[in-house]
Amino acid sequence: MNGAGKPSSVKRRANNHTTPANGVKVANGAMAKTASTHFSDASFMKWTVADAVHVATHHWIPCLFALGLLFFMGVEYTLFMVPPSSPPFDLGFIATRHLHAILESSPDLNTLLAALNTVFVGMQTTYILWTWLIEGRPRATISTLFMFTCRGILGYSTQLPLPQEFLGSGADFPVGNVSFFLFFSGHVAGSVIASLDMRRMQRKELAWTFDVLNVLQAVRLLGTRGHYTIDLAVGVGAGILFDSLAGKYEDSKRKGAALTTKHDFS
Template sequence: MNGDKHNLHHRSTPQTTTLLKPPNTNISINNFNLKKPSNYQHITENPTEWRGWSSLSDASCLRWTGTDVLDMFKYHPVPCLFAVSLLFFMGVEYTLRMIPSSSPPFDIGFVATAGLHRVLVSSPALNTVLAGLNTVFVGMQTAYIIGVWVVEGRPRAAVAALFMFTCRGILGYSTQLPVPEEFLGSGADFPVGNVSFFLFYSGHVAGSVIASLDMRRMRRWELAILFDTLNLLQVVRLLSTRGHYTIDLAVGVGAGILFDSLAGKYMNKVVVADVDGSYKNRALLS
């Protein structure tokens, strides 16, 4: 029994992580988990008294070795790839000649879907069918997000969607982008009736991501994969019809992830406040 208690205590102990190698109980210079200063405990308890920048002779970079650099590439290839891409795009940014203001925006997604765009131009009926199917998918997103709140009593996805669409409205109004010249509208599309709409960012994509993330939390893997697949097809269609720029769709993915995370933090805060007695009535957010 004592052994079990010991193991339980051991498992619950927080593990420190390192920058360049997987977690290791040994603090080593060679893995960039650099040596703690002699007054480490005092520093952590009184962070305002830490003056680590006052002495450059203690700078951590002075203790880096060639092995450290190799370990960085070995154990963390993704950040290293990002570092290389940063240098590459810095070069691109300083050498690329931007398109003139008199020209339509350049969009690589439009270039990639030029063939599909020509097909939809020549077949308005197909464009209408695809628009209708996309509207059905938007209805599926909406039904799921509202359904898990009113049926299952889990409002996180609904809160995330409210956060997301509010922010989208603010950004869409703040910088109003021109509708692409080759835009192929349809009365079956959403918003229904070819009304004006905000381009930045894509609420279609962000809503799909919010629903998919909720499905994954509930281990509804097959449904989540279905939504992700339909979302990908939706992205291709929106590019083909010029209903969104590529940047709108890419940011839509990030927005879905961001606002789902913010909704989770909000819900945790509400629950804690309710336990503390600060909220006497949380209305329907239970």
């Protein structure tokens, strides 16, 4: 035995394990080792210069969006906010200020363009109903129902102020200068839905015609201050979104019908 004041000559081996209260042994540093392993196996650790060049040359669109993200982060964080007493800032209004001045000084021209725009809305409606009632393809009609329902919910939830320079017309749609939702543009979304259906049916010339008329419609709506720019942009996205959702709805119904038929014969 060692003396009381004499240090022990037996060296204990360092214990690399700890025993938690539940009795399970966990190796010291195991978590750190696991984290290190995951870090070394991370995808970006294997990137090379050749990979970066490949991304820049073959995926340049996402690269542009990445630059756009950085640019607009700088814009957003240095922007002077529009005060509550001022009208909303709209770049589309600035771009169409000359058109607005012409339409303001010529009510007859404003009425003529409004009437032509109403005819275009009638063309959209006629085509969408034709695809369902005559051709038996309900997708465009379903997407339009989805779109206008969502537009009603959003338009009522956030009711934007009517632009101060709004130029109304009795020939516009809705006819008679009745109240309407600003967000988002049903004119634009309906045209996009019709155009997408035309492309599915290989009616490309008609689709391009609708696209050109839709652009002219958007310019006219900005010139008359009938919509903000964001209303028109979201209208394009809404048309694409609800057309896609209508397609998924049809696919789900077809799959459900196929499963039902399979069970009936099994």
